[in-house]
Amino acid sequence: MIPETLKTELQDRVASAITPREAAVDVMKELQRHYGWLTDEAVTEASRILGLSPLQVEELATFYEMIYRRPVGKQMIHVCDSISCWNMGGESLLERLAAHLGISVGETTRDGMFTLLPCCCLGNCGQAPTMMVGDNLYGELTVEKAVEILKKESSNL
Amino acid sequence: MEQILFRHNKPNRCVTFDEYRAEGGFSALAKALKELSPDQVQQAVIDSGLRGRGGAGFPTGKKWSFLARNVPGPRWLICNSDEMEPGTYKDRTLLEANPYLLLEGIALTSYAIGVSHAFIFIRRGYEQAAANLRRGVAECRQAGLVGENILGSGFSCEIDVHVSAGRYICGEETALMNALEGKRANPRSKPPFPAIKGLWGGPTVVNNVESLSNIPAIISNGAEWFKAFGRIPEAAGTKLFCVSGHVSTCACFELPMGISLGEIIEGPCNGMRPDSRFKACLPGGASTPYFTEEHWNVPMDFDAVAKAGSRLGTGGIVVFDQNTCMVAATLNLVRFYARESCGWCTPCREGLPYVVNLLEEIENGRGSEEYIAILRDHINLLKYAFCALALGAMGPVEGLLKHFQDEVREHIAKGKCPFKK
Numbered sequence: 210m211i212p213e214t215l216k217t218e219l220q221d222r223v224a225s226a227i228t229p230r231e232a233a234v235d236v237m238k239e240l241q242r243h244y245g246w247l248t249d250e251a252v253t254e255a256s257r258i259l260g261l262s263p264l265q266v267e268e269l270a271t272f273y274e275m276i277y278r279r280p281v282g283k284q285m286i287h288v289c290d291s292i293s294c295w296n297m298g299g300e301s302l303l304e305r306l307a308a309h310l311g312i313s314v315g316e317t318t319r320d321g322m323f324t325l326l327p328c329c330c331l332g333n334c335g336q337a338p339t340m341m342v343g344d345n346l347y348g349e350l351t352v353e354k355a356v357e358i359l360k361k362e363s364s365n366l
Numbered sequence: 367m368e369q370i371l372f373r374h375n376k377p378n379r380c381v382t383f384d385e386y387r388a389e390g391g392f393s394a395l396a397k398a399l400k401e402l403s404p405d406q407v408q409q410a411v412i413d414s415g416l417r418g419r420g421g422a423g424f425p426t427g428k429k430w431s432f433l434a435r436n437v438p439g440p441r442w443l444i445c446n447s448d449e450m451e452p453g454t455y456k457d458r459t460l461l462e463a464n465p466y467l468l469l470e471g472i473a474l475t476s477y478a479i480g481v482s483h484a485f486i487f488i489r490r491g492y493e494q495a496a497a498n499l500r501r502g503v504a505e506c507r508q509a510g511l512v513g514e515n516i517l518g519s520g521f522s523c524e525i526d527v528h529v530s531a532g533r534y535i536c537g538e539e540t541a542l543m544n545a546l547e548g549k550r551a552n553p554r555s556k557p558p559f560p561a562i563k564g565l566w567g568g569p570t571v572v573n574n575v576e577s578l579s580n581i582p583a584i585i586s587n588g589a590e591w592f593k594a595f596g597r598i599p600e601a602a603g604t605k606l607f608c609v610s611g612h613v614s615t616c617a618c619f620e621l622p623m624g625i626s627l628g629e630i631i632e633g634p635c636n637g638m639r640p641d642s643r644f645k646a647c648l649p650g651g652a653s654t655p656y657f658t659e660e661h662w663n664v665p666m667d668f669d670a671v672a673k674a675g676s677r678l679g680t681g682g683i684v685v686f687d688q689n690t691c692m693v694a695a696t697l698n699l700v701r702f703y704a705r706e707s708c709g710w711c712t713p714c715r716e717g718l719p720y721v722v723n724l725l726e727e728i729e730n731g732r733g734s735e736e737y738i739a740i741l742r743d744h745i746n747l748l749k750y751a752f753c754a755l756a757l758g759a760m761g762p763v764e765g766l767l768k769h770f771q772d773e774v775r776e777h778i779a780k781g782k783c784p785f786k787k
């Protein structure tokens with residue numbers, strides 16, 4: 210169950226859309242914010258609000274990089290592995306961050322704080338290598354710098 | 367140098383709405399609504415020689431002129447701000463410094479093509495740019511520049527900002543329309559082209575951020591003024607070149623269209639890094655065949671770059687020095703495309719992982735001579751894929767075989783990567 214206020218908010222978003230499903234990505238994002246990830250219950254809620262079948266929501270949810278159909282940590286760490294970051298030594302960054310966090314790429318730390326993922330170009334190629342923690346973009350990274358940033362990000366939570 | 371797109375930029379912050387207006391912002395919109403017919407606006411853009419900055423370089427005014435006329439129901443304008451092409455960060459740079467040029471450009475374009483509802487489709491991760499745009503739309507609405515009856519002219523236009531959830535294929539214009547409609551973002555078949563049947567079946571124009579941001583200055587100053595920026599006769603306007611890699615200064619520069627590659631690197635980029643020598647570059651984003659030293663003097667304009675065997679693409683220049691293994695670089699690029707394949711058609715879904723595998727084998731010293739022929743075959747075979755993603759993926763492979771075949775052979779002959787210590 211989601212709170213009435215969130216439900217009303219989402220219904221308003223759908224009502225202002227050209228067609229209900231135009232609001233699908235926004236609705237999935239808001240539900241994900243509420244649950245922490247897009248749970249089965251969230252998929253059902255989304256399908257009711259959007260007037261779609263759960264399968265239709267699933268079809269969308271699994272398409273996007275930023276919609277998570279599995280539990281994730283409080284913060285996502287996205288490390289760019291595209292060409293400019295690769296070129297500037299980013300290749301080892303992901304592996305070494307994984308080692309630092311004591312997890313494999315794709316996993317969540319035991320305290321539930323971070324999930325580590327590789328990702329496509331973050332549009333910060335001039336300051337490669339780059340990562341994004343939550344919505345914050347960081348460039349010109351070394352492993353040491355990245356570790357410092359993670360310390361700061363986890364104390365902000 | 368006089369600039370078009372970065373003209374209002376302030377150091378380290380976004381220009382404000384008041385500053386933009388005080389510096390003449392939105393006067394092009396006011397002028398058009400008062401003095402020009404929609405067709406006159408379109409004609410000015412045709413005359414200016416502006417070509418699309420999203421990658422394909424299609425003439426912008428001409429694209430507008432294809433829009434189906436006299437069909438019932440709404441028509442749409444979409445600004446493509448997906449920008450997920452590796453090596454490309456020009457639209458972000460522009461929107462973080464100044465969202466108003468784009469908003470004015472969208473209003474002008476909507477007026478020219480008879481659109482009353484425009485969308486800005488922006489990628490995930492561009493939160494600052496999206497916030498600037500949302501704030502900008504609200505400010506414009508307050509000032510009567512967006513919404514009902516703009517500046518009392520009787521022309522109305524809404525602008526919506528849609529923030530995506532991340533997927534490279536959403537930048538392909540027909541996939542983008544599916545994404546906006548809330549469908550899985552696989553591309554659609556063309557024809558029908560968006561200009562005839564696009565968003566919700568209505569006639570639709572899709573233009574890039576940089577393309578649309580050029581419109582206000584064209585309307586204010588005229589087509590001839592805009593053309594005069596070009597360094598060579600065919601070139602018009604300026605271009606945002608965003609540079610990354612082994613140069614001293616990596617940044618996004620607004621430079622005259624048609625400036626040579628060498629001038630960009632030796633000029634604003636301040637040359638190569640201290641221990642680096644230029645070996646190659648991607649001239650225009652991840653899908654463009656490599657340029658090498660022999661291309662130093664090629665004018666960076668659509669036709670000139672195409673004539674030299676590559677594409678101007680997005681203007682994202684990625685520079686590699688002498689220590690870069692071009693097989694490994696190509697492998698990184700094709701891996702990106704294989705992962706981002708939307709899975710809709712077999713040549714791309716199955717073919718790209720196969721190409722990745724071939725390149726991996728060569729890079730790891732397990733390749734053989736026949737792999738080169740198989741790679742070459744795939745450059746042709748992937749032309750049969752459903753959309754341009756797969757073709758783009760093979761751009762770097764084509765460049766690799768054309769300019770670095772010796773390096774590929776060295777991997778095969780030595781049974782290892784010559785760059786690995």
Ligand SMILES: Cc1cc2nc3c(=O)[nH]c(=O)nc-3n(C[C@H](O)[C@H](O)[C@H](O)COP(=O)(O)O)c2cc1C
Binds near residue numbers: 429446449451540754
């Ligand atoms: C796989 C793929 C991804 C693309 N991504 C973008 C993009 O992120 N931004 C963009 O403006 N154009 C992108 N394009 C090109 C668009 O399809 C379209 O040509 C462009 O937005 C038209 O705008 P323009 O005429 O102003 O250049 C992409 C094309 C393909 C095939």
Ligand code: SF4
Binds near residue numbers: 712715755
């Ligand atoms: S070429 Fe690739 S991205 Fe394009 S439709 Fe086919 S599978 Fe999808």
Ligand code: FES
Binds near residue numbers: 294295
């Ligand atoms: S390639 Fe890493 S941010 Fe663009």
